[in-house]
Amino acid sequence: MEVLSLSTDSRFVHKIWQEEELSKMVDGGVPFPMLSDAGGKIGRAYGVYDEAAGVDIRGRFIIDPDGVIRAMEVLTPEVGRNVDELLRQVKAFQHVVKTGEVTPSGWQPGTPTLKPGPSLVGKVWKEWQPRIIYK
């Protein structure tokens, strides 16, 4: 999985942020390219550019190997994201693409998946219960 981060800051500001702050939070600094979306042109295409504030709000997009957007999450700036949930979704999409199975609510690697078909109609309760996840 590759990560790209984007904000409207210049790449020069990204450099100093990495050196002055991020490298003190993450050993060696963040290991992915930090992109400059100067003017918000990219954020506009992704529906996350705040015209009034002139910045990209928090938005993250999971893109599959065919270049198709599989998931998006957009938040107002006050609340940070949850990396565990991001990784769970990436693993779920990777599993789905590989196996053709589908993953029920709250799925984690190793927990049951579902195989859609006529015999599963009305029988999901036999295969999957919320207590599997939320015990």
Place this chain on the structure above:
Amino acid sequence: MSEPKDSCVQPARGIIGKPPSADIPATPAQEVNVELARVGQKAPDFEAGAYFGGGFKNVRLSDYAGKWVVICFYPGDFTFV
């Protein structure tokens, strides 16, 4: 400045739309005329200047074809969340 991949000076192209047809001259408006991002649809391609590995280079989303990619927008460097 001899390093060709170093984009310290050269601006990136931003959003990369469908190439304009041959008989209509390209305009900036046409270049940014792309579909809004939606789940289940192709991600809008883009090129942006980036800081990575101690240097500067231009990064294009389509360079990552064949890989799972997560792109994260955020309001600004040195902000608090």
